[in-house]
Amino acid sequence: VPGTVYLDHAATSPMRAVALAAYAGAAAVAGNASAGHAAGRAARRVVEDARESVAASLGCGPTEVVLTAGGTEADNLGVVGLHRVRRAEDRARRRVLVSAVEHPAVSAAADALATTDRAVVERIPVDRRGAVDVAALAAALAADPAAVSLVACMWANNEVGTVQPVADVVAAAHAHGVPVHVDAVQAVPGLAVDLAALGADTVAVSGHKVGGPVRSGALVVRSGTSLAPLLHGGGQERGLRPGTLDPAASAAFAAALAETAAQRPGEAPRLARLRDRLLAGVVERVPEAVVTVPDGDRLPGIAHLTFPGCDGESLQFLLDSRGIAASAASACAAGVLRPSAVLLAMGVPADRARTSVRFSLGHTSTDDDVDAVLAAVAEVADGARRVAAAMGPPPGPPSGRAA
Numbered sequence: 042v043p044g045t046v047y048l049d050h051a052a053t054s055p056m057r058a059v060a061l062a063a064y065a066g067a068a069a070v071a072g073n074a075s076a077g078h079a080a081g082r083a084a085r086r087v088v089e090d091a092r093e094s095v096a097a098s099l100g101c102g103p104t105e106v107v108l109t110a111g112g113t114e115a116d117n118l119g120v121v122g123l124h125r126v127r128r129a130e131d132r133a134r135r136r137v138l139v140s141a142v143e144h145p146a147v148s149a150a151a152d153a154l155a156t157t158d159r160a161v162v163e164r165i166p167v168d169r170r171g172a173v174d175v176a177a178l179a180a181a182l183a184a185d186p187a188a189v190s191l192v193a194c195m196w197a198n199n200e201v202g203t204v205q206p207v208a209d210v211v212a213a214a215h216a217h218g219v220p221v222h223v224d225a226v227q228a229v230p231g232l233a234v235d236l237a238a239l240g241a242d243t244v245a246v247s248g249h250k251v252g253g254p255v256r257s258g259a260l261v262v263r264s265g266t267s268l269a270p271l272l273h274g275g276g277q278e279r280g281l282r283p284g285t286l287d288p289a290a291s292a293a294f295a296a297a298l299a300e301t302a303a304q305r306p307g308e309a310p311r312l313a314r315l316r317d318r319l320l321a322g323v324v325e326r327v328p329e330a331v332v333t334v335p336d337g338d339r340l341p342g343i344a345h346l347t348f349p350g351c352d353g354e355s356l357q358f359l360l361d362s363r364g365i366a367a368s369a370a371s372a373c374a375a376g377v378l379r380p381s382a383v384l385l386a387m388g389v390p391a392d393r394a395r396t397s398v399r400f401s402l403g404h405t406s407t408d409d410d411v412d413a414v415l416a417a418v419a420e421v422a423d424g425a426r427r428v429a430a431a432m433g434p435p436p437g438p439p440s441g442r443a444a
């Protein structure tokens with residue numbers, strides 16, 4: 042939106058010009074990529090060029106790239122697909138180990154397996170920074186490795202930006218012959234990714250977090266890894282993701298990812314500097330504000346804070362009224378503001394978790410955006426504090442009275 046200070050790149054990053062151009066160019070190519078005539082071959086060439094480009098950007102082989110309609114689908118295919126194959130091989134493999142801070146695309150997919158496939162989901166705790174406890178994972182694996190179907194751990198957290206020790210997670214699981222699914226959706230914009238070096242069995246990537254189209258993405262399936270498909274149809278993508286291929290979305294995703302990877306060496310330090318200026322400036326102007334992950338390995342583009350005495354939704358609303366798009370980073374279920382499960386897993390008390398705001402930076406972000414936040418934040422926090430005082434305390438745990 043013109044005139045908006047857009048600081049919600051972790052929710053979706055505006056389309057890059059190269060992606061728009063690639064989309065328009067490829068959308069003009071007629072032909073079903075599975076058809077045996079010249080038009081079909083032309084469409085197929087667009088898709089295969091995109092696949093090679095995606096593979097080069099991620100450090101994997103083109104035959105390992107399964108194009109999907111987004112990150113959620115890739116996560117579901119990885120988690121459900123690995124579980125079903127492993128369980129079919131050995132009925133004893135019912136345990137699904139997931140970090141306590143996964144995106145719902147992974148955590149809800151695992152929970153669904155508990156219903157549909159009698160899986161037993163175990164959540165591996167995280168520390169105060171939100172980093173998964175690798176020793177706890179190793180202990181859970183060692184307790185009964187033969188019963189574990191898979192481990193899932195995200196590369197970087199979408200709410201607070203913590204980068205996970207994914208190489209250690211892969212090593213711990215592979216020591217027991219257990220496959221690992223990694224959600225790299227938020228990692229790809231900000232971190233150098235070399236999937237061959239990581240060695241995870243399945244890795245999910247999303248197009249719209251890197252400035253490509255929504256509902257584009259990929260699951261990278263390490264060669265030799267078997268997966269059960271979620272969809273059944275015409276056999277496209279080696280039967281793992283049937284459905285007519287989308288040359289335009291594939292080309293645009295590939296172009297956005299290639300530009301992201303090419304610019305990353307300059308962009309990561311640039312965004313980290315903007316993030317640090319934003320965090321320091323906010324805390325200077327609102328001294329009670331607390332930076333959620335102030336140090337250690339974290340994404341360059343995510344700045345998450347809590348503002349004691351304020352409600353996250355009010356902060357988001359008041360920022361929005363000043364033209365600043367940020368996220369309250371909380372889910373509103375049935376009209377009740379639920380504190381973030383990620384923050385609760387990190388040991389943040391529920392009442393403070395409700396005071397969260399996430400600013401997320403990306404390829405369009407500038408010092409002017411940070412200046413706009415710093416010019417507004419003291420007044421915004423004052424306003425949110427007044428709203429909270431007028432509204433009274435947030436709803437606590439259910440009282441004895443029946444509702």
Ligand SMILES: Cc1ncc(COP(=O)(O)O)c(C=O)c1O
Pocket residue numbers: 051052110111112113114116144146195197198199224226227247248249256257258
């Ligand atoms: C960590 C993470 N995983 C998965 C997803 C889902 O990706 P998509 O929006 O492409 O379905 C998101 C996006 O919100 C995310 O942040």
